[in-house]
Amino acid sequence: MAEAHQAVVFTLNVTNRGVRIEFDRAALRQVWQSGLRAYKKRCARLRNRLRDGVYPAKPSSLWLVMLLMISAAMLGSDLSFGFAAPLNRAVQWYLKVVPPHDTYVSYMVIGITVWLTAAMLHRWLIGLLLSYHGWMYESRGSVSLRTRLWAASMRLLVGAGSGNRRVGLYSFQGALPTLPVPALGDSVRRYLTSMEPLLDDTELVEMHRLAKEFQSGVGRKLQFYLRLKSWWAPNYVSDWWEEFVYLYSREPIMINSNYYGMDCLFVQPTRVQAARAANVTWGLLQCWRRICREEMRPLFAGDSVPLCSWQYERAFATTRVPGEERDYLVHLKDTGHIAVHHAGRYYALYFRHNNRWLEPHELEAQLQQILDDKSEPAPGERQLGALTAGNRSAWARARSLHFSRGVNKTSLEALEEAAFVLALDDEAGDYDPDDDAKLNRYAKLLLHGDGCNRWFDKSFTMVVFANGRLGLNAEHSWADAPILGQIWEEVTILYDQSGSCYNSDGHCVVRSSSSPAAELPAPVRLQWDLGQACIETIDQQLQIARNLINDVELHLVVHNAFGKGAIKACSMSPDAFIQLALQLAYFRDSGGQFCLTYEASMTRLFREGRTETVRSCTNESCKFVRAFEAGIATNAELRSLVRAAAERHQSMYRDAMTGRGVDRHLFALYVVSKYCQIYSPFLDKALKSQWKLSTSQTPHGLTGKLDLTRHPELVSCGGGFGPVSYDGYGVSYIIGGEDTIFFHISSRVSCQQTSSRRFGDRICAAMRDLRSLFAE
Incomplete structure (x- = not known):
């Protein structure tokens, strides 16, 4: 939908007195401003490209x-x-x-x-x-x-790195090195070492045999082709990772792929739903504006080494479009509206008027109109979002059959071309330290809602609850969680919680540049004409979504017995400490077994880098867990084993960050083998192993502006994701300041061997036992 929607610029009338042309001045003004804005953006992009091309x-x-x-x-x-x-x-x-x-x-x-x-x-x-x-x-x-x-x-x-004022978001993109292809022998050796604690002697001998055959046979050919790609591609794995891991998947992306982020738990700036939604919407739009202008500063490691900023480009105005065999990402350079969902109805809310962006209190007035609208949804509209929650091929067929013409096509375009989707829920999301069921419910509403009140295809959907609490649900293929985490932190923590955004009555502060309410563009109700066949498809997709929702157990743990400060006093990395605690907890939970463990690490030291895997279950960690559980080793011996396991973990984490990981290399070799139609038993076994424990640390303080010492109430509780394996756990954690760690634990209800609540208790006990080793 164009910004001057349904506006007629001029009409041509032919009469017996001649030809008469009538102009709509308001529409002409909108067209002129839109064209001028597009011209300015093109000039700005050209200027930025020239500046980035020669920086510094x-x-x-x-x-x-x-x-x-x-x-x-x-x-x-x-x-x-x-x-x-x-x-x-x-x-x-x-x-x-x-x-x-x-x-x-x-x-x-x-x-x-x-x-x-x-x-x-x-x-x-x-x-x-x-x-x-x-x-x-x-x-x-x-x-x-x-x-x-x-x-x-x-x-x-x-220069001063992150302190250099001339640095733009993409200033270092051209200088970043490309991700190196590891030596074939190194990757195979590291893989075999990682499998030693998980395979019995017979299986390990067989794996060594397959690895030797692969390394001396087809592996060389696959490695050669992979190196060829690395010579001309900016990143030898990222495009395939996006395509084959995400876009080719035909499974529902709700729960299986999308993730969620939460609000600050210990402070709530307002309970007025429209005000909170408007203020954070305005902050997000300003953040998008800074990204487009490259005014957002890139992240630096160690305050001097720039990280790749490529993923920020698609944070806004991006949609995952379903296809029969694979999905596609569609990104717009510019758009003038957001999509709003409330009570089963969809709206387009335009955030520009008279060549300026609406202020927060103006957006609040627009959103309040939507909240006050008591009209009924069109037949099938209330459940429409379920199309994005179910099977991808079914959604692609329905899109082609029922949304390719008429009002359905126009309204779907309005949804897909929006900067993002805002969901105004009628249910409250809250936190009660004496009732963890409320926090679990809060997280589940963000992970999946009711299966049809989120548009899971958008880059992200911001959810604002009836009591002013908020969160987000994000599609995963366009970028990894730290990208949206930085944007979320900057807007919701540093801007929205600043205390100067709301009046004493909880409404947005009125600014002098506002226009009379009557002059503002009203939200546009999107129209739908969904036939019976389309509604039947929606119902089928909704049933798939509900089955998934009913099979997910999500439990949050607010671990405030101790945090980063106490762990550092043990002379250990907090991340290594938590990973060892997870290994100990899983060993106890599974009845004395270890499992293949996934920990996400970033590779943004390289151009277009995304993630790599740290295989956290190691020989050293298993040796410590067995010794601890046997109860025959002294505390001094256990501390020595803990430090050896922690050092091993840190070394693997650094290897993953510097391009010497195992899994992305093996994955890329597997893709090459499929292109070459070469079957490799070694790669087949390696790539089909199940990650029964999938873990990820949500980074905190990415902006460098968050001072939790002065404002401990602004600690974020992070977010989470669904279980990766049917009989495993998904664990996301965030180290919130010196004294608190949040764990988001997911599992399948139908699996008799797992329980998110039980595993949360095991984690807390393991954390306590680990710390007790250093109490002397």
Whole structure:
């Protein structure tokens, strides 16, 4: 839907008195403003591309170089080392420039060439420095000379890193190194080592045999093709990961793929639903504006090493469109509305008016109109969102049959072209420290709702509950959780919770730039004409969604007995400590067994990097768990085993971040084997192993502006996801400040071997037992 929806710019009437043309001035103004806005955005994008292409060189230095060259020529000095003379003849011949101006043009061209060469050399040196990752493997107390020289060179060539005001969101994209393809032997060796605690002797011997055959046979050919791809692709795995892991999947994305994020639990700025929704909507739109303008700063590791910012581009105005065999991601450069869902009805809410963006209190007035609307949904409209919650191929067929023409096509386009979807729920979401069922319910409403009140295809759906609490449900294929986590933190914690956004009565603060309410564009109710066949498909999809919902147990643990501060006092990495606690908890929960454990790690030190897997179940962690449970080792011996397991975990985590992980390499080799129609028993077994324990840490404090020491109430409880394996657990955790850790635990109700609540109790007990080892 265009911003000037249903507006007629002009009408042409032919009468017996002649031809009469009537113009709609308001519509013309909208068309003019829309075109002007698009032109400004194109110019801004071009300017940013030019700036990013030569960063960290300053464009102003180009004029300085050309001025220096021309001034020297006017004073009789030749700074071109003799290149100006032959260039003069070319300038005279092709550009028809006569002396002495030909000399000035020649020096200008030489100046531009010298400046571009210096800028490209500068960027090449930065890329060379960014390829060094030895600093990650060194402790602060024992830094090598090589790393000290590297750090000094980074300060010289990059500047203050995250403190450099000239840095734009994509300034370092061209300088980031490409993800290296690990050596085939290294990946196979690391894989076999990771499987040692999980396979019996017979299975391990068989796996070694298959690995040897693979490594000396088809593995070499597959590795060669993979290296060929790495030479020209910005990232040898990310495009295949998006395509084959996400977009080719025909299973429902609700619960199985989408994840959720939650509000701050310990502070609530307002209980007015429309006000909270309006304020956070405005904050999200401003964040999108900063991303488009590249005003958002990239993240830095260690305050000096930039991380890839590629994934931010599709955070807004992106939709996953279903297909018969695979889905597709559709992203718009610009849009003028958000989609709103309330009480089974859908609306398009336009956030621009008179060439400006609406203020929060104006958005609140618009949203209140939607909340006050008591009209009934069209037949089938209330359950419409279930199409995005069920089988993907069925949704693709329904989209082609019932949404390719008429009002259904127009309304679906309005949904899919929106910046994001806002869901205004009639149910309250809340937290009660004395009743964890409320928090579990709160999380489940964000993970799946009722199966039809979320539009699961959008990049994200923001959910605002009747009591002003909020959260989000995010589609996973376009980016990983830290991207949306940073945006969410900046908007909901740093802006929305600032205390200056709401009046004493809980409504949005009125700003002077507002227009009378009568002049604002009213929300547009989307119209649907859903026939009986379409409604039957919706009902079938809804039944699939409800079956999934009824089979998910989600339990949240607010672990406030101790947090990061106490763990650091044990001289351990908090993440390694928690992963060891999870291994101990699973061993107890499963009756003395270990399982293949997935921990997500990022590879954003490389261009277009996404994730890698840390195989957290190691020989060292299993040795500690067995010794602890046997009860015959001394505390000193157990502490030694804990530290060995923690060091092993940290080493694997660093390997994953620096491109030396196992799973993405094996996955890419498997894709190549399918393209080449080569069957590999080794890859087949390796890729079909079940992750019974899938874990992920939600990063906190990504913006660098959150001070939990001064404002501990702003701690976020993170988010979670559904179980990956039928008989396993999905565990997401966030280290909230010094004293609190939140765990989001999911499992299948129908599986008799698992229980999210029981596993949560096991985790708390394991955390307590681990800490007791260091109590002496």
